[in-house]
Amino acid sequence: MNTVPTLSVDELSVSFAHRTGTVEAVDGVSLRIAPAECVGVVGESGSGKTQLFLAVMGLAGNASVRGSIRFEGKELLRAAAPAINRVRGSKLTMIFQDPMTSLTPHLSIGTQLAEVLVCHQGLSWGEARDAARRMLDRVRIPEPQRRLSQYPHELSGGMRQRVMLAMSLLCEPALVIADEPTTALDVTIQAQIIELLRAMRGEAGTALALISHDLAVVAGLADRILVMYAGRIVEDAAAAELFRQPRHPYTAELLKCVPSLSGPRLARLPTLAGQPPQPGDALQACPFAPRCPRAADRCRSERPALMGASTGQVACHFPLP
Amino acid sequence: MNIPLLQVRNLRVDFGRQAAVRDVSFDLFSAETVALVGESGSGKSTLARAILRLVDSAQGSVEFKGLDLLRSPASVMRAQRRDLQIVFQDPLASLNPRMTVGDAIAEPLKIFEPQLGASECRQRVAAMLERVGLSAGLASRYPHEFSGGQCQRISIARAMVLHPKLLICDEAVSSLDVSIQGQIINLLLDLQRDAGMTLLFISHNLAVVRQLSHRVMVMYLGKLVEIASSDALFAAPVHPYTRALLAAVPQIPPVAAAAPLVEGSLSAGSVAIGCAFRDRCPYALPLCASSDPPLTELDGGRRVACHRSHEVLNPLS
Numbered sequence: 159m160n161t162v163p164t165l166s167v168d169e170l171s172v173s174f175a176h177r178t179g180t181v182e183a184v185d186g187v188s189l190r191i192a193p194a195e196c197v198g199v200v201g202e203s204g205s206g207k208t209q210l211f212l213a214v215m216g217l218a219g220n221a222s223v224r225g226s227i228r229f230e231g232k233e234l235l236r237a238a239a240p241a242i243n244r245v246r247g248s249k250l251t252m253i254f255q256d257p258m259t260s261l262t263p264h265l266s267i268g269t270q271l272a273e274v275l276v277c278h279q280g281l282s283w284g285e286a287r288d289a290a291r292r293m294l295d296r297v298r299i300p301e302p303q304r305r306l307s308q309y310p311h312e313l314s315g316g317m318r319q320r321v322m323l324a325m326s327l328l329c330e331p332a333l334v335i336a337d338e339p340t341t342a343l344d345v346t347i348q349a350q351i352i353e354l355l356r357a358m359r360g361e362a363g364t365a366l367a368l369i370s371h372d373l374a375v376v377a378g379l380a381d382r383i384l385v386m387y388a389g390r391i392v393e394d395a396a397a398a399e400l401f402r403q404p405r406h407p408y409t410a411e412l413l414k415c416v417p418s419l420s421g422p423r424l425a426r427l428p429t430l431a432g433q434p435p436q437p438g439d440a441l442q443a444c445p446f447a448p449r450c451p452r453a454a455d456r457c458r459s460e461r462p463a464l465m466g467a468s469t470g471q472v473a474c475h476f477p478l479p
Numbered sequence: 480m481n482i483p484l485l486q487v488r489n490l491r492v493d494f495g496r497q498a499a500v501r502d503v504s505f506d507l508f509s510a511e512t513v514a515l516v517g518e519s520g521s522g523k524s525t526l527a528r529a530i531l532r533l534v535d536s537a538q539g540s541v542e543f544k545g546l547d548l549l550r551s552p553a554s555v556m557r558a559q560r561r562d563l564q565i566v567f568q569d570p571l572a573s574l575n576p577r578m579t580v581g582d583a584i585a586e587p588l589k590i591f592e593p594q595l596g597a598s599e600c601r602q603r604v605a606a607m608l609e610r611v612g613l614s615a616g617l618a619s620r621y622p623h624e625f626s627g628g629q630c631q632r633i634s635i636a637r638a639m640v641l642h643p644k645l646l647i648c649d650e651a652v653s654s655l656d657v658s659i660q661g662q663i664i665n666l667l668l669d670l671q672r673d674a675g676m677t678l679l680f681i682s683h684n685l686a687v688v689r690q691l692s693h694r695v696m697v698m699y700l701g702k703l704v705e706i707a708s709s710d711a712l713f714a715a716p717v718h719p720y721t722r723a724l725l726a727a728v729p730q731i732p733p734v735a736a737a738a739p740l741v742e743g744s745l746s747a748g749s750v751a752i753g754c755a756f757r758d759r760c761p762y763a764l765p766l767c768a769s770s771d772p773p774l775t776e777l778d779g780g781r782r783v784a785c786h787r788s789h790e791v792l793n794p795l796s
Contacts, residue, residue: 202656202657202658203627203656344518344519344683345518345683345685345724345727345728346518346723346724346727346741347518348727348729349726349727349729350742352729371656371657372657372729373657373731374728374729374730374731375729377729377730377731377732377733378729378733398732401731401732402732411658412657412658413731415657415658415660415661416657416686416731417661417684417686417687417689417690418686418730418731419685419686419689419713419725419728419730420730423689423690423709423710424690426665426668427660427661427664427665427690427691428661429658429661429662429665430658430659430661433626433628433629433659434656434658436626
């Protein structure tokens, strides 16, 4: 395939100053996202999944970011602010967990949506409001015309998340990053948003990076899944393959922990021993080694690289067959 | 027939003109785990707080070991609190940041067992810390030095140190990562088995509920709409809302929903007359708009509040 990936990240590290020294929130991550691909990014809190994509958006704040982030072939990391601002919010967009804090409380929904098109595409306010109304309709918000003059607090959580999604899609983006888009929502509303994302998938060739701690949410949407642990990608596989046959012991153990609605009821829930590493913890060569049932001496001395075919990669010295 | 440990009858809690809990009646028996499920805003937490008299009830009764808690004087109620404990969702917010975790766990002992000597108190705290899987040496640390999962263990230790008869867990594992969640649930189940305690487990995670509860109560806009044994409920949910809740749970591998997904969201506008779920219900009849279905017993002890529950044997359409 010669197509330019929508997103190429190479050897990306994001580090923070901490009282115990430097903390690597993201530790040498490389990944590709192809046009129209839906990639799920899963990991526990603190695994670096959000920091990775905040860095992609240029929103890493006072963290130190090293490596390379190319969007449609163009380097973002060392680009000047005007160049970043041309793509950010138009061709490269992000939606967050809490739609209340991502919307401005004192501007109407219509103004907030139209502003995107006025800024990025030079539309008049009238044209922009029309386009905003059509987009609200596309994300299945009832009575879109009336919503334009409403304020965020007048909408339910699910509606607000639909507004965020509408905003992220206004300029026909090449990549939408959705960070825990359903985590703050109730299960019936979550199902509605997943259904909507599924319907939107592939439309206009938009790629989706879906970040979640919930494997089941990602399972219903992603073509490919990246599993993160302690700031690194430990497994990268086609979604169906990952659930059928996880290769990294962490993925396998994590999957066992997900309670299911089918199958036998268990006297005890499966657990993963120990804790995920905390900021400032000294990491072993393989950060999962202290919790890993397959760990050997080599795991404590030699860092496993992410290796394998393009369809499935794993960072483990002793992967599952 | 067993005598229930807790009998809730026709309980109602009002917030201004809005009823947060409406006409709720149920029993909890000794040593059982009962799950209370529903969406945010359904009144689960308010119901729990009303049982413990942390919010005032407008109507109804809560009988605990034969004593009406809502009509007991404050001193009598206070004495009952050693048997009625609660663990909240956010473990860091429910621990005093300026108290060592040892002092936090010792506080209930100091209140309810003041005759206890200092060294005996320390021993009880140390034993409780070990019981929840933390080292006794950590008693002199402060909450911020622990992870979320560890803080939740500490909250559980504090709730359990008096060996309560009833423990209410209000979304106690919801903010934890899945790998930690199982550890905490297993701990609760062990403690329950060892102490013969009753567990009221409030959660919106149905997959977790299925694993640990004997019975399940489903709440919608302040009302219980279905009460059934866990096996029966998950094998064949009857109330359309229960069906919708189950159908909405994402699964691995992904499965096609067994029931239609419900449209819209919980809204308090529709509760005045008729069934509160009717606006979102794919099976609603004109009757549902005019009359609120009472919780009615079906075969096998299951109770359902739906005008069409009798049609369950024939597929609803």
